[in-house]
Amino acid sequence: MELLGAAAVVLLVCIACLLSFAAWRGKSGKGKMPPGPAPLPILGNVLQVKPKNLAKTLQKLSEEYGPVFTVHLGSDPVVVLHGHDVVKEALIDRADEFAARGHMPIGDRANNGLGIIFSNNEGWLQVRRFALTTLRNFGMGKRSIEERIQEETEYLLEEINKTKGTPFDPTFMLSCAISNVICSIVFGKRYDYKDKKFLALMNNMNNIFEMMNSHWGQEKENPNSSFYMKNLITSTFDLFIAGTETTSTTVRYGLLLxxxxxxxxxxxxxxxxxxxxxxxxxxxxxxTQMPYTDAVVHEIQRFITLIPLGLPHTVTKDTRFREYVIPKGTTIYPILSSVLHDSKEFPNPNEFNPEHFLNKNGTFRKSEFFMPFSAGKRICPGEGLARMEIFLLIATILQNFTLKPIIDPQEIDITPTLSGTGNVPPAYQLCALPR
Structure with a gap:
């Protein structure tokens, strides 16, 4: 009886696999969904897609299936756009059709469909425009954003000075500095780096960013208004998580390099x-007078590819894309690492080399392949702020300190410890010697 039961289970599994394969074959091909590896029932392409290094996995699949292909994460199909041409075509040339945010479990858990990053509600565009306008207006106030960043760098220099050349981990120091810029903009005040509530906020944001790399990273009276308290709170939190953790991680990775x-x-x-x-x-x-420093800052962002998959997009109706049709509601991943690590644009893309952004005469070289903040209608609204912060912090730190490793530079591992939807540098310590 046990043998018969086991045989029945095996038979059922085989039938399910055959039905799943038949359904997959019927849905993919020209005029249908893009091609891709055959999925298992329920499990999808778990054998082909490795969550710990999604970008490399998807790169290998693109070599077999082309720049537009389908993978199944669980039972859900996901369309992958791999390479500069298809990413640009979707996010820039056809921005309206691909502007909607795709499904992401961590976004549902943290934001409940509100805010700027993960929302698709009708008020998304209103809140985004409000955030952009507010950030721009701060450039014309009594104290510009640049002045706020410069003021915070002074506090950061004080904290670094306190280490007196002894080894320290820069993680929370950098997070506090970057977050205080947002605090200055949103609340009109900054916080001491030892403030317990402030440190708790830093810790929570760090945990959320790491969670995004885990498997989970898979006006009240006016009913039409987007400016009610819960949405504004969520939008403010979006500014913190997007404007703190991403920028501080970029600077931290940059110092390691x-x-x-x-x-x-x-x-x-x-x-x-x-x-x-x-x-x-x-x-x-x-x-503009410092092309080499500017090239180094760009190369840091290109090399680390902080968000290699980009954030998911979707289409709000059946959409013909090249020779395929993407069904309404399908999640779409524009793979930013495939653009930032394009070997034709950036020779030896896996090497850290500022020459990627320099002309032969030493002037700065612009590249339309530089998309660390994504592109199109869902480009990061804090791009201008982040670029300003990264440049000013790195330049100011190096103006005042020479950074020394605690081990031989050749032994330093620059491989990210987390490499799912975000690349997080390994933990390290450094010594900052006053110049």
Missing amino acids: LLKYPKIQEKVQEEIDRIVGRSRRPCVADR
């Missing part, structure tokens, strides 16, 4: 000394 490549750090310091000197702090206007 400068520890690994001390000659690049020296060249940045030479340019800072020549253009800015030591008598004043670096400012945004200096960037």
Whole structure:
């Protein structure tokens, strides 16, 4: 009886697999869904898609199935866009059709469909425009955003000075500095780096960013208004999580790369000394005069590819894309790493090399492949703020300190410890020696 029962289970599994395969074959092909590996019932493409390194897995699949293909995460089909041309075509050339945010479990749990990052409600565009306008308006107030960043860098320098050249982990120090810029904008005040509530907020945001890399990262009276308290609170939190953790992680990863490549750090310091000197702090206007430093900042963002998959998109109606049809509601991943690591645009893309953003005469080289903040209608609304912060923090730190590793630079591991939907650098310590 037991043998018969086992045989029946095996038979049922085989039948389910055959039916699933037949259904998959019927849905994919020209005029239908893009091609892809055959999924297992319920489990989908669990054998082909490795959650710990999704970007590399999807790159290998693109070599077999082309720049537009389908994978099944569980029972749900996901259309993957791999390469600059298809990502640009979807997010920029056909921005309206691909502007909707795709489903992401962590977004549902944290935001309940509200805010800016994960929302698709009717008020999304209103709240996004409000956030952008508010950020722009701060540039014309009594104190500009740049002044707020420069003020916070002074507090950061004080904290670094307190280490007196001894080894320290820069994680929370950088998170506090970046978050205080948002606090200054939203609340009109900053917080001490030892404030318990402030540190608790930093810890929660760090946990949420790491959770996004786990399997989970898979006006009240006016009913038409998007500006009611819960939505505004969620939108403010979006500014914090997007404007703190991503930027501070980028700077933290950047400092690790400068520890690994001390000659690049020296060249940045030479340019800072020549253009800015030591008598004043670096400012945004200096960037055009500092092509090497600007190239290093761009190369940090390109190399680490902080959000390799980008955030998911979807289509709100059946959409013909190239020779395929993407059904309404299908999740779409525009793979940003496939653009940022394009070998034709960036020779040896897996190497950290500022020359990727420099012309032969040493001037800065722009590239339309530079998409760390995504592109189109869902491009990060805080892009301008983040770029300003990354440049000013790195330039100011290197103006005042020489960063030294606690181990031989050749032994430094720059491989991300988490590499799902976001690349997180390994934990490390450094010594900051006053210049």
